[in-house]
Amino acid sequence: MKNKKKVLITGVAGFLGSHLVDSLLKKNLYVIGIDNFIGGYEDNVSKNIEFHNIDCCDLKKLNSIMHGVEVVYHCAATAHEGLSVFSPCEITKNNFQASVSVFSSSINNGIKRIIFCSSMARYGNQKIPFHENQNTEPVDPYGISKVAAEKVLINLCDLNNIEWVIAVPHNIIGPRQKYDDPFRNVVSIMINRMLLGKPPIIFGDGKQKRCFSYIDDCIFCLERMLDSPEVNKQIINIGPDEEFVSINEIAKICSNITGSNLEPIYRKDRPKEVKEATCSADKARKLLNYKTTTSLFKGIEETFKYIKKRGAKEFDYSKLNLEIKNSLTPEVWLKKEL
Ligand SMILES: NC(=O)c1ccc[n+]([C@@H]2O[C@H](COP(=O)([O-])OP(=O)(O)OC[C@H]3O[C@@H](n4cnc5c(N)ncnc54)[C@H](O)[C@@H]3O)[C@@H](O)[C@H]2O)c1
Numbered sequence: 001m002k003n004k005k006k007v008l009i010t011g012v013a014g015f016l017g018s019h020l021v022d023s024l025l026k027k028n029l030y031v032i033g034i035d036n037f038i039g040g041y042e043d044n045v046s047k048n049i050e051f052h053n054i055d056c057c058d059l060k061k062l063n064s065i066m067h068g069v070e071v072v073y074h075c076a077a078t079a080h081e082g083l084s085v086f087s088p089c090e091i092t093k094n095n096f097q098a099s100v101s102v103f104s105s106s107i108n109n110g111i112k113r114i115i116f117c118s119s120m121a122r123y124g125n126q127k128i129p130f131h132e133n134q135n136t137e138p139v140d141p142y143g144i145s146k147v148a149a150e151k152v153l154i155n156l157c158d159l160n161n162i163e164w165v166i167a168v169p170h171n172i173i174g175p176r177q178k179y180d181d182p183f184r185n186v187v188s189i190m191i192n193r194m195l196l197g198k199p200p201i202i203f204g205d206g207k208q209k210r211c212f213s214y215i216d217d218c219i220f221c222l223e224r225m226l227d228s229p230e231v232n233k234q235i236i237n238i239g240p241d242e243e244f245v246s247i248n249e250i251a252k253i254c255s256n257i258t259g260s261n262l263e264p265i266y267r268k269d270r271p272k273e274v275k276e277a278t279c280s281a282d283k284a285r286k287l288l289n290y291k292t293t294t295s296l297f298k299g300i301e302e303t304f305k306y307i308k309k310r311g312a313k314e315f316d317y318s319k320l321n322l323e324i325k326n327s328l329t330p331e332v333w334l335k336k337e338l
Contacts, residue, residue: 001076001285003028003070003214004028004029004039004299005029005030005134006028006030006031006032006068006069006070007024007030007031007032007068007069007070007071007072007073008027008031008032008033008034008053008065008066008071008072008073008106008224009021009024009031009032009033009034009055009072009073009075010033010034010035010072010073010074010075010076010098010102011034011035011039011040011074011076011077011153012033012034012037012044012045012046012049012051012074012075012192013035013037013039013040013041013042013044013045013172014039014040014044014075014076015040015044015172015174015176015177015178015215016042016075016107016117016169016172016176016215016218016219016222017033017035017044017065017073017075017076018044018045018046018072019051019076019174019176019215020175020219020222020223021033021046021050021209021221022046023219023220023222023223024051024223024226025046025048026204026220027223027226029036029161030050031046031048031049031050032049032050032051032052032065033045033046033049033050033051033052034051034052034053034054034056034062034067035051035053035054035076036053036054036055036056036076037053037123037322038078038094038317039079039178039181040178041176041178043332044176050065052065054167055094055098055170056074056076056094056098056099056101056102056218057094057097057098057101058101059101059104060107062084062101062102062105063105063108063109064324065230066106066108066109066111067217069107069109069111070111070112070113071112071113071114071115071227071233072102072106072111072113072114072115072225072246073113073222074099074102074103074114074115074116074117075100075117076089076094076098076102077095077099077117077146077156077270078091078094078095078320079184080121080183080184081119081121081140081143081184082183082184082273083142083146083183083184083320083322083333084140084141084142084143084327085140085141085185085271085272085324086207086322086324086328086333087191087320087321087322087323087324088286088323088324089142089323090320090321090323091141091142091145091234092141094146095142095145095146095149095162096145096149098154099116099149099150099153100113100149103149103152103153103156103157104156104163107156107157107160107162108288112162112163113162113163113164113165113226113227113232114153114157114162114163114164114251115164115165115166115222115225116149116150116153116164116165116166116167116200116228116237117167117169117222118144118146118147118150118166118167118168119142119146119169119170120168120169120170120237120277120279121138121139121140121142121143121145121146121169121172121241122134122136122138122143122146122150122168122177123137123138123277123279124136124137124138124139124143124274124280125137125139125274125275128276128277128278129278129279129280129281130277130279130280131237131279131280131282132168132234132235132236132237132280132312134282136150139274140272141270144156150166150235153166154172154233157163157278160175163232163233164232164233165225165231165233165234166197166235166236167217167225167236167237167238168235168236168237168238168279169212169213169239169240170205170210170211170214170237170238170277170278170279171210171211171212171239172212172213172214172218172239172289172322173188173213173215173299173300173302173303174190174214174215174299174303175215175218175302175303175305175306176215176303176306177215177216177303177306179191179192179206179313180192180316181305181315181316182300182314182315182316182317182333182336183333186247186250187212187250187254187300187303188252188303188307189315189338190250190251190272191257191258191300191304191307192307192312192313192315193259193301193338194254194255194258194262195258195260195307195308195312196312196314197262198262199260199262199263199264199265200254200255200262200264200265201264201265201266201267201337201338202247202248202251202264202265202266202267202331203267203268203269203273203330203334204266204267204268204269204273205248205266205269206246206247206248206251206264206266207246207247207248207275208246208247208273208274208275208276209242209244209245209246209247209275209276209277210244210245210247210277210278211239211240211241211242211244211245211278212239212240212243212245212280212296212299213238213239213240213293213299213312214248214293214294214295214298214299214301214302215299216294217238217290217291217292217293217294218238218239220288220290220293221236221238221240221284221288221290224288224289228255228287228288230313231287231288234287236283236284236288237279237280237281237283237284238281238284238286238288238290239279239281239284240281240292241278241279241280241281241282242292243295243296244278245296247265250300251264253296253297254300254304255312257297257300257304258304267330267331267332268330270330270332271328293334315336315338317336322334
């Protein structure tokens with residue numbers, strides 16, 4: 001155990017963090033994990049890691065566990081883009097302040113490389129497909145907090161001669177994703193509602209378009225970022241640029257897979273929602289040998305199997321509060337309609 005390379009992952013009760021743990025354990029690394037359970041599921045935390053129930057904003061506690069760590073993957077966040085215009089304090093705290101604390105503690109403890117999970121929200125409403133060399137133009141507090149964290153990361157790492165990589169995943173689906181969170185994860189929410197015998201709810205006309213990546217394809221890329229010299233100081237989109245689909249089409253696929261024949265209910269657009277968002281995967285193909293191995297249909301099917309096995313659940317509004325309640329706030333959330 002003593003000679004193993006030590007890696008620290010934040011957000012290990014979460015969707016991405018928990019899968020990353022499994023893949024790095026397979027590489028025979030010593031994994032330290034952090035989570036404060038504002039998201040994720042307790043049983044996503046692997047029994048085979050050194051786990052700490054710590055808030056990433058707690059610099060003192062972070063410093064107490066960082067000793068000897070070589071690489072940090074910062075995956076913890078409240079990944080709630082749509083909610084961020086209504087709960088900006090909580091979202092900014094967990095995405096910006098938490099990130100800066102993790103970076104500060106990492107640098108203080110002589111870490112070699114920090115890998116930061118940013119988001120496609122960094123690009124905002126620009127011409128698609130988004131390329132890494134485009135300017136960042138985030139349109140909501142979620143995207144703004146991710147871009148601000150990226151800037152602090154680059155600033156501090158370059159000053160201290162520490163390697164950094166910025167991963168830009170987008171719309172990941174698969175087992176272990178939270179499906180009873182009313183504020184995010186459209187595919188999981190739709191499947192959960194259908195299993196509860198309820199129709200899907202769509203914000204706006206459903207013509208918004210996205211690409212979805214299956215978790216394994218995303219983890220493959222994150223794993224490669226561990227020590228590859230080519231990716232040092234690189235920002236890399238992670239996810240497919242194929243199967244660009246509308247939310248209406250997603251609802252149809254979910255209903256085919258679940259066997260639900262209920263028509264979607266349409267509600268007012270969510271403010272600031274980007275209409276068409278997709279990223280180029282060219283850089284990931286070149287630097288990480290990225291390939292899409294799981295089709296959208298198969299990815300949704302695997303997500304369905306996970307939710308079905310675990311059991312459909314009523315939505316949990318207790319973890320995050322709506323900070324701004326006004327005429328712009330979706331009624332679905334105000335009335336807890338999900
Ligand atoms: N899932 C996606 O589609 C997607 C897309 C783009 C980017 N990302 C990014 O990938 C990362 C992981 O996302 P995910 O989907 O796994 O989310 P997730 O919510 O499943 O996991 C995040 C975990 O971080 C923890 N966390 C949040 N704030 C914390 C804090 N202050 N201290 C300690 N732990 C804290 C939560 O409890 C949760 O378990 C995030 O940075 C997210 O912004 C995700």
